[in-house]
Amino acid sequence: MEKENETKAEQVVNPWEVSAKGTGKIDYDKLIDQFGCQSLDKSFVDRVFRLTSRTPHMFLRRNVFFAHRDFNEILDAYERGEKFYLYTGRGPSSEALHLGHLVPFMFTKYLQEAFKVPLVIQLTDDEKCMWKNLTVEESKRLARENAKDIIACGFDISRTFIFSDFDYVGGAFYENMVKVAKCVTYNKVVGIFGFTGEDHIGKISFPPVQAVPSFPSSFPHLFSGKDKLRCLIPCAIDQIIVKKHHGDQ
Known part of the structure; x- marks a missing residue:
């Protein structure tokens, strides 16, 4: 020990x-x-090529994206003719995205094009308001500025939904937040995120906001009647501790 x-x-x-x-x-x-992941080895790269008939992205070939959780299940479902959707996001704390910020978006764009699937992009302006001590107004302004950079990446506009938490949270999205919140104890969230007694309650209550975009029922205008739709989340290793795909609720 x-x-x-x-x-x-x-x-x-x-x-x-x-x-x-x-x-x-x-x-x-x-x-x-x-973190309980598996390596993204050459067999996965070869399988992606076989299923999409596209040369795998250099981030896959060069092991920039090197680990996964349940990506094999996504590929199994896709091979059976079942679709999935993508979810990624950005915490807007500066006016522009630098190259490091762009890496997951560049890879997500490739996945959207290769598999021809929908994408939801969450702008967590509420998170940065709480963690960076920004005003609500400034957080929303930065979210709009960051959205411009994300749009410039060239995502398929017919398959992409970008939303700000301040503008979107409510309805079915909030219902799922409550369901997730009821399943997670205070001790568990402290163990995962390292919160202390000095952290305000906004931080402690935030994790469900970032979890529920992985449930298709959070977006009834996009996925009505498709509550079993799988979600694939391209993200950095520092986010994988709190994000994984969910087959159901």
Whole structure:
């Protein structure tokens, strides 16, 4: 147990901090094991090529996207003729996206084109308002600015829905938030995110907001009657601890 705690202390990877002692290099193999993922090996790359008849994205070929949860189930369903949808997002804390911010969007664009599937993009302006001590008005302004950069990536406008939490949360989306919130204890959310007694209650109550876009019933105007539709979430390793695809509720 002591050795395990030392290993975890050597590197910190969560939605707000990525750091490692010593050389500063992240041990990705340890992360795969710690977060319960599987490697995206060559067999997956070859299978994507076979199913889409498109050359796999260089981020796949060069192992930039290196791990997954249940991607095999997505591909199994797709091979049976079942569709899925994509979900990714952006926390708007600056006026423009830099190259690092663009990496998941570039890969998501490839997935949308290769599999010809819908995409929802969440702008968590409410999150940045709470974490960055921004005003509501400034958070919403940054979300609009970031949306311009995301749109410029060239997503299929007929298959893409971009939404701001401040503008969209309510109705079926909020109903799913309540369902998720009832399933997660305070101790569990503290264990996952490391909240302390000094954190305000807005932070503690936020995780369901970011979880429920992975449920198609959160978007009745897009997926009415398709509550079993699978969701694939391209994201960075610091987000995989809280995001995975859900087959049902």
